[in-house]
Amino acid sequence: MNQQDIIDFIKQSDSPKIKYAFTDIDGVLRGKIIHRQKFLDGLADGFGFCDVVWGWDSADAPYDNGKTTGWHSGYPDAPVRLDIETFRQIPWEGNIPFFLADFSPSPTGQPSTYATAACPRSLLKRIAAQCQEMGYHAEYAQEFEWFNFRETPQSLQEKNFQQLEPLTPGMFGYSILRPSLESAFYHDLFDSLAQFDIPLEGLHTETGPGVYEAAIMHDEVIKAADKAALFKTAVKEIAYRHGAIATFMAKWDADLPGCSGHIHQSLWNLDKTNNLFYDADQPDRMSELMRQFIAGQLYCLPHITPMFAPTINSYKRLVEGAWAPTTVTWSIDNRTTALRILNHKEAYTRVEHRVSGSDTNPYLAIAAALASGLYGIRHKLPLDIPASVGNGYDDTRNGVLPKNLAEATQAMANSPVAAELFGAAFVDHFARSRDWEWRQYIRQVSDWELKRYFEII
Template sequence: MNKQQILSYLKEKGIDKVKFAFADIDGVLRGKVIHHKKFADGLESGYGFCDVVFGWDSSDVCNENIKLTGWHTGYPDQLCRIDLSTFRTIPWQDDIPFFLADFSKADGNDLPACPRSLLKRIAKECESMGFHPEFAQEFEWFNFRETPQSLQEKSFTNLESLTPGMFGYSILRTSENGDFYYDLFDLLMKFNVPVEGLHAETGPGVYEAAILHDHVLEAADRAVLLKTAVKEIAYKHGIMASFMAKWNEKLPGCGGHVHQSLWNKDNSENLFYDANDANKMSETHKQYLAGQLYCLPHILPMYAPTINSYKRLVEGAWAPTTITWAVENRTTAFRVINTSPAYTRLETRIPGSDTNPYLAMAAALASGLYGIKNKLSLNIPATSGNGYHDDKNGKISANLFDAANIMKESKVAKELFGDDFVEHFVQTRLWECKQFAKSVTDWELKRYFEII
């Protein structure tokens, strides 16, 4: 609906409040509920929002490393703008109208820290090259019979999983909590986050949801909304959902794989498919994949943004550790799927469920376009067999500190995303490392408290 249609809708329904939110650098949704008059008044000029939301971390601790904002700027308001095309209602909150916003400006001078604005810019570049970017993200997450209060009381230990045992793809396990399970599918659909498939994954209380594919911006919007929506729906059932990449060293991690393909402008032909190629891959597909392989070391923190991300990227844990690709191989960093012309695509398997979808998709699309623009050859052979043992093209950085410092110095990253974004984003990742470095962990207490 356009502006006038939305305002008429609010008036006809007697709606007096509207909810909106935007994603911060970590992919956390920050927002407000506002009066319908404030909503109408701000549609042209925007809405002031304290830019501390881009100056603190996911725990609301002010980041002292960044230039964008801080005590030195006085934490002023920045104008965010609601995207009317994102209109939907929240079915588990009395159908309150909801919108996504970002910090885009008409003159193109976007706030460098705004993830959605960055993805919009990359998508626009893709379209200017004659492509339609079709994307989707899938998520795995653990569910617990806990509350925010019980987590604090237990100090995040001895948590009760929703169900015991591994039970991957089990029909039985999901029926045990059928009200929650079907609420997820049905309410997400009503929220315009259509789920292609929902099932139990291996691990106690683990679910996996694949979202229906769409244009990259809509795909990222849906992915961001799914994570918060799942948590809110879980709350209503006395359940907590966690999208940590790896919450327990003895259990599998949680993936957030990104699926993608490029189509012609009217979205009628998949430009990744070539029936005459041995792997059914067009030259465009090969160049796109070559770009992702080449750029991966330069932009890894956009796929693996937290300290915890790298606990998932270990051998034998259904997550990649090497810079590799193959057709239908889940041990490699990039998996080519070529089952049919309509569904031929590339799966980027590095991202975990802890990723910011806007940044993960921006990284995938920008690096793929880099390969096309530079006509890169796919000179890395497809891996045969176990990708964990195929390290001839290099390994994925083992920790956030190393990955962030590589990105900090990378000319490739700055070419893809601009100096301002890279500087800000890298500093937020190094801040994360700094906060972790000063923390005393349970592992240290158990190892050193008595014996040393």
């Protein structure tokens, strides 16, 4: 439907309400239900939304180092605008109309501090526009792994997040048997997500108790990020309906594999007839454009790691032998490197970014992936890093990834490369939010410390 069709549908709908949401800096969906008339009245100028959403963390604790907003500014309303093209209906909520929103400038070009400094979707829109101006159509998809538990929000609190019951027991990746234990949930995921305009390419168990993996169908880069951002909350809501809790933590148990959020990416000509990463006449069928794109991603990666690993927990996943990379590497069809190249056929030729975890904000992770690839093309960077052979964990010739969020954040905050990619205002806001996250962590006394030191030291 075009924009007018959607407006007419809303006007004629039996439902007097619509739902909208946007992601904050942590990728958490924030939004509300509004009356149909308020929706129609706000299409041109947007709606007021308390800008505290850019001044607090995922637990609603206000930053003490905020610059974009804070106690010093009084937390005023900010103009949030609905994107009519994101219209869909939520099948598990009576088909209530739903829209994604962001804090982009108004149709008349009225500037938005939040779009420049904080809004993840607005950031991706700017980078996608740069991509198009360079003559490329960006085709993207994100895949996710996540664990499912037979718990509720209440039981998690009562158990203090200990001794949780996984949906199914044991290590059984790619199992046909295990999903049959929860077939209603399994098929509801696939079917309901499709009805919510998040079609899956595949859904299967991964190795670990109660863990699933889903690959979302690829799409234009902004639409792909929209689907990825909605996917995580949609899965959690569908799980609730089946008496389950889904977690997208990067690493919930030290003895189990972590959860990835790999990003699949390719550049095409603007009419989408040719995959510009594929060249049958070049070595390994890799075009010069693809080589520059890879070189840019590898060069920028140490400068922007928090975009792919945004939490304290992210770095518990990025360890050797845990199916996640630790080195700045690339290779063809190798799951131990940061970038995995898949190019046996033009239609499927792509770069898989394997640093990204399931705990990412999809808008930020995808924006970082695209921006860094375009950086390589814009600067005509040569791919002078040899492809890794065998175990990528042993290939440290081009450096290793940061070991924790503090190290990664400091590198990004001081990086002229990051400022060039995203703008100084965004880098400042994002780095402040990651610094806050680190400081909340180091104040805590963990169970490990109590068990190790309480009696003996």
